[in-house]
Amino acid sequence: MSTDTSVHDGATEPEPDEPPSPSLARHGDFNKLWLGQAISAFGSEITTLALPLTAIIYLQASATQLGIMSMLRELAFLGPMLFFGVLVDRMRRRPLMVTADLGRFLLIGMIPVLAFLDSLTMIALYVAAFGIGCLSVIFDLAYRSYLPGIVSREQLMAGNSRLQATDSLSQITGPGLAGVLVQLMRAPFALAVDAVSFLVSAVSIMAVRKKEPPIERAPEDLGRGWRGVFADIGAGLKITLRHPVIRALAGNSATFNFFSVLMLTLFVLYATREFNLSPAALGAIFAAFGVGGLLGAMSLGTLLGKLGYGRLLIFVYILAVVPIMAIPVVDGPPLVAGILFGVIHFIVGFGIVGSNIAEMTLRQLIVPQNILGRVNASFRFLIGGLVPIAALIAGLLGDGIGLRATLVVTAVGIPLSLVWLIASPIPRLRTVEDAERVAS
Template structure:
């Protein structure tokens, strides 16, 4: 199979990326430039978690928002992942990535700070919260696509697994501690002022990103100018034309479809059938983040022990078999049931994070730098695009056949993600394959 992209040929890109990562030491713990970037990304992740809780609570507690209005706030937060991700990918491939991350965090700081300021002036309306949620979500897309595309030029191919492990670890910590921190801040200073403090955290992140001194290469200029649609198509094409990337994207979409179905139905099952309190449900789901943290620590070790492809397959087996323990548990909230729920969500988190670390590293190592932004955006469009479909599927099946029965069906569907990888060359990989050779495409017809 021929892997096709656009822009300059592969060797030009490899040469261009060397100066950025050449000075990196043997371990990233001793690389001050990565540590600056890592700390800035970690602060941004915590800030995003605080915003996720504080923004809708501002609508509830300050504006007395209805359920439907809170739903609109949450929908506005996630809509950009489907609306603008592919366009952002084109943008990220045409400019340097670190300035985009800095710009995104400055914008998020201003937006989340504007909400409490409007509240103090008694000018805050629910429409302002909708707009803030939509724009913050858009800037989150910009930051996320940029940092995944920036990492290879910062640390080099040899440190991708270590770098992604550290980034996934801080993401897991943010998911564990972010909502709790948001709750403490809201209880201490109320929801609007928690957003103001959160705005300051984004500015601290900006300072750490500004402190990175390793030179980021200029983006490889296109030999012929292409339009937006062609550029987006090239990002999708590089995924489709590669058996490795295509399998990874498909398994990710299937996995996320099943995960959202599981999460949607489990909340109803735990509350209505088992009588578990909302706080208890939150704690059970939170064990997945704890598992994710453990998985981020074990990912590098697993790859060294059994190789890249088998590490991906083993991690997927772990997180795709674990959901079966949830409907198999006794239909009560006894000790055995709770223990099985904790084990299941913990294993889902650990396996999912290990698979994610290796797959992200595989994507980054295979893709030419001039296509990284569009590849990451196209991949995220496929994998995140199935989340609302999973929620609809779980809700529909829950009404049709029952909640526990739907959990059994969903647990079985998880195995489709494993089958996709087994039918692909991914699981046979010992190490990262060669970088895809990008071939130039013709300009748009006039």
């Protein structure tokens, strides 16, 4: 992406009813990036299960110790993310992704080695969890900011769709693969396979041939030390809060996340207490979400050609919102309730993954590439800041007014997030040119 968002890359803008995304099937550099991201996604899913199981089975960890480890892994999504956004904009993205993969290879690889030497402790797992969380955030921010530099603007939707499709596929199959590995190899040693996956990912990304342009910084930005870092963070926050499209996307996501976390926090408890659903049934329900997300990622190219960017985002977002409103009114015997919950999660998965892809593509089209890392970091920081608070409120409301009543509150609140999109310029954005015009 050019740093001047008012200049085209030389490609002719497609009409809304024409296929807007040229094929990526023979795009060697994208496919190497895609392979690296896919392997990292599957590796991360293995870590998600095998790391806590290592603590539980191998070290007999307490609930408090597991909570500390989980908190340390998620800590990177709070304040540190803003600094990582600056890092992504100040350095070339491909070396950062390679470094993040190699770092995860070393951190995860040390766990089975320490276990083999009978030296593994919870302190080591704490260090690994925090490091893995930080490196995963850096990798994610870097590849999302790197993609506009290796594909054309018309290919961004197709590229994001493929990257998101592998995320959805990893969510469907990753936990099962992790469970088999833990069963066969024991938890600490299953992580050895995970570590190798990050090494393979690093090699794949190193094979990308297209060179990144040098990082351009104004002379007055050099030598400012921490003042310059905080100024860069402020610049990312400023664009996120002041740009009419980015602000609407952030407000929409923050509102949706707040109310959806209320629902997600209580859904398992609600489904088991009210309908006596088994763990296997709950697993099938959540798998339906992943299947829907995979289908959504694969369908966006066709929908984009018919609807354009803005109306596509609103359409798939409605698919995410409306079915959620039906969760509190589901009734019937366990089998019927389980099927209905599965159908709801399938449609919601299609809508959420589709809206995530459309939203990410709009940010990449609108935000200049030299500040995209900071804007992505600011965006995710702002939309994630209310998540811990929402989880706490969910528990208080669930005990105070009851599970079903709390789910009714979420069903009423979630549609409010749609107002952010409708009241913004987003419905009028049909083509790449429209997005560039808003950015100018």
